Amino acid sequence: MLKNNILLAFLLCVSSVAIAQQNPLLEKYRSMAIEYSHDLKAADKNIAASIELEKVAQKELYPQLAGEANFQYTGNPLQLTLDLPSMGSPVTFEGKDMKYGASVSLLQPIYTGGRLLENIRMAKYRHNISSFQEEYVRSGIYLQTDMLYWNTVARTEIVRISEDYRNSVASLAQTIRERVETGLTDPQDLLMMEVKLNEAEYQLLQAKKNFENGRMALNSLIGVELQAQTEVEDSVAGVMVEADLFYEIDNHVIRPEQKIAMEQINMAESEKKLTDSKYKPQFHIGIDGSYSSPGYDFRTGMDPNYAVYAKVSVPLFEWGKRRNEKRASTFKVNMASENLGKVTDGVKLEIQTAYNSLRQAMAQVDLTKNSLDKAYENEAMALERYNEGKASIIEVIDAQTYRQAAQINHVQAKVSAQGHYSELLKALNKY
Template identity: 65%
Template sequence: MKKRIFYPLFCCCAFLSVPLMAQQSPLLEKYRMMALDYNHDLKAAEKNIAASVEIEKSAKADLKPKLSGAANFQYTGNPLELTLDAPSIGLSKTVEGKQLNYGGSLSLLQPIYTGGRVLESIRMAKHQQSLASNQAKVLNDAVCYQTDMQYWSAVARQEIVSVAEDFRNSIAALVKTIKERVEVGLVDPQDLLMAEVKLNEAEYQLLQAQSNFETGRMALNSMIGVRLENATELDDQIPVVVIEDSVWLSTGAERPEIRMAYDRIRIAESTKKLNDSQFKPQFYVGIDGSYSSPGYNFKKDLDPNYAVYAKVSVPIFEWGKRKSEKRASSFRVGMAEDNLNKVMDQVELEIGVARKALSQAIERVRLSESSLAKAEENEAKAVERYNEGKVSVVEVIDAQTYRQTSQVNYVQAKAAAQGHYSELIKALHGYDYR
C-alpha cells in the first residue's frame, strides 16, 4: 500500500520541483564541476548509459526482417542413381546424381508473432537504460557531496592555520613583554620560562596545522584532477550556512534511488513477460532464394529457385514449467516492490536525520560564536590586568588558550554546518549538474 500512496506524490513532485541548493561558494561550484569531469566512476557510468542505448537499438532491430546468406560446396564420391524400367514399352532409363553440389542462397525471415517477446525486450532495454541513468545520478550526488566535504575540510584547516598563527603571535608578544619586565626586575624569570614553553608549544601547533592543511588541500586536488602540489585557491573563511525555504519543504521524491527502485520493479515485470513469451505460439514467415547446381529438374548448370514458407511452433506440454516460471517471476516482482518500500523508508529517515543534524549544527555555530566573543573579551581584560600587575602570567596564558580553543571550535562548527547542509542537499537530490 505504501507504494501506491507514494506514487502520486512522486509524480507531482517531479513536475513541481524547484532548485534546492543555494550557492555556497563560487569556488566550490567550480570544483564540483571539475570533480564531475574527472571522476572515473562517472565516466564508466556514462559508458554504461551509452551501452544501454545500443542495447535498446539492438532490441528494436528484432522487429525488422532478417536477411541471411549461405553458400555450400559438396563433392560426393558415389552419387545417387535412379533407374526407371518400363518393360511394356521397352524403356529403361537411369538418372545419375551429380558428384559436385554447390551454390548460394539468401533467406529473408520476418517474425509475425513471438508471444510479445520482441516488444517486451524493447521495453526491458528502456527500463535498463533508465536504471543506468539513475545510477549515474547517484554517483553525481556522491561526487558533489564528497567534493563539498573535502573543500570545507581544506578551508577549515586553512582557517585553523590562521588561528595557530594568531595564537603564536599572541604568545610571542607576551614573551616580549615578560622579557622587558624581567630585565627591569618587575617579574620572576620563571614567568618568562613558562611563557617560552608555551611559545614553543604554539610553534609546534602551527607546524601541525600547516601540515594538516597541506594534506587536506592535496586530497581536494586529487578529487578535482589537478596536481597534488598545486596551490588551489580557497575561500579565506567558511561562510555561515544560508538555507533556502525549499530545503525544508522538499520531500526528496526525485531521489534517484527511488527511481531506481521503480526501474527494478519494471525490469522484474518485463522479465516475467519475457519468460512467459517462450510458452506462447511463435509465428514466422520467410522467403528462401537459391542459385545452385544441380538445378531444377536435375539440370547440370546453376539454376535459380525460391521457396515461400510460414512456420508456427506451439509449446504443448512442459510438465508445469510455465507455471513454475510464472510464480518465480511474480515473487521477484514482489521482492522489487518490497525493495521500493525499504528505499522510501531509508530516504525519509535520511532526510529527517539530515535536517535535524543541520538544525543542531547551526545552533552550535551560534553558541561557538558567542563563546568566541566572550573569550576574546576575557583575553583583552587579562592582558590589561597583567600590564597593571593585578594577575599572573598563568591567567594570561590561560585566557589566550581559551580564546584559541574558542576560535578552533567556531571554525569546526562552521565546517560541520556546511557539511550537514551538503548532506541534506544530497538527501534531497539537490545537486543537479548533469
C-alpha cells in the first residue's frame, strides 16, 4: 500500500503526464488491426471447429444406426451328406454359391465406464482453450498496434526535429557565408558549417526513411495499402495512468495463458478418467435387421430376419497395464499443475517488470524535458555570444548538436513510456 501511495504522489508531480494514452486514432487503428488480423481469424475458426467437435462428442450418447450390404460368390459351397435309416438313399444338403443381402444395426451404449461423458468434458475444455487462445491473440494485437503506432508518431516527431535542426544549421551557415564575404569571419568556419549542413541533410533523409518504414509496418498491421498516407499525431503524447490501475498490481490477475494452463490440468484429469474407463465394464444393447439370401430354413430366396442382443465386456487381466497407465496419467496431471505454476510466475514477473519499467520511463520523460529546456537556453546563449564575437563557431555547433540530441532523447523517453504503459495494460489483462 505504501508503494502505491508513493507512486501516486510521483505521478501527480510529473509535469509531462498530461494527455491520456487513449485517443480516437489509436482506437481506430486497434479496431482495424483486430478486423484485419489473419491470426485472429484463424483463432476464430479454431473456436468454430472446437464447437463442432463438442457437438460430435455429445452425439456419441445417442443410438448409432449403421447400414451394410454384402455380396459373396463361393466356387465350392459347403456340402453335407447324411445316411438316415429312414431314407432309402443318402440325403445331401448343399450351400449356395451366392450370398447377398443388406442389414441395418442400431447400437445404444448404456454404460461405458464414464468414457462418453469424459469425452464431452474434453471437448468442452478444448473449446475453452481455443477461446482463451483467441483472447491471447487479441491482446497481442492490441499491444502490437500500440507499439507500431507510437513508434510511427515518434518517427514523425524526429523528422520534424531533423528538419528544424537542418534549418537552424542552414540559417547559421548563411549568416557565416555573409560574414565571410565581408571579411568578418574566417572561411574555415564556413567550411565547418557546410560539413555540418550536409550532416544535417543526411540525418533528415535517414529520419524520413525510418518514418516511411514505420508507417508501412503500421499499414501492414491494420490492413491498408503499404504506401497509404495513414494519419498519425504530430508528437508522442504523455502517459496518463489511472491511479486505480496500480492498485491492481498486487491483486490476483488471471491472464489467458493461466486460463489455458488451468484447462490443461482439467484435460489431464479427464485423460486419467478416460484411461480408467477402459478397465470398467462396457454395456451395450443393439438390434440388427437383415434381408438376405439364403434365407432361414435353407430357403433359396431372400428373407427378412432380426436379432436383439445385449453385450457386456469386462477386462479381467491386463498384466498391470491399468496400474501403469494410471500412474502415467497422474504424472501428466502433476506436469500440468507445474506448468500452471510456471505460467503464474511468469505473469507476476511480467507485471512487475512492466510496472518498474513504466516508473523509470516516466522519470526519464521528466528528466529529458528538463535537459531539453536547458539545451534550448544553452543554444540561444551560444548564438548570442558568437554574434558578439565572444564564442567560436564550434561552441555554436556543439550547442545545436546538444539541443537536437536532447530533443531526440525526450521523444525516445516519451515513446518508451507509452510502450511500457501498453505492456502494463497487457500484463494486467486490461485490453
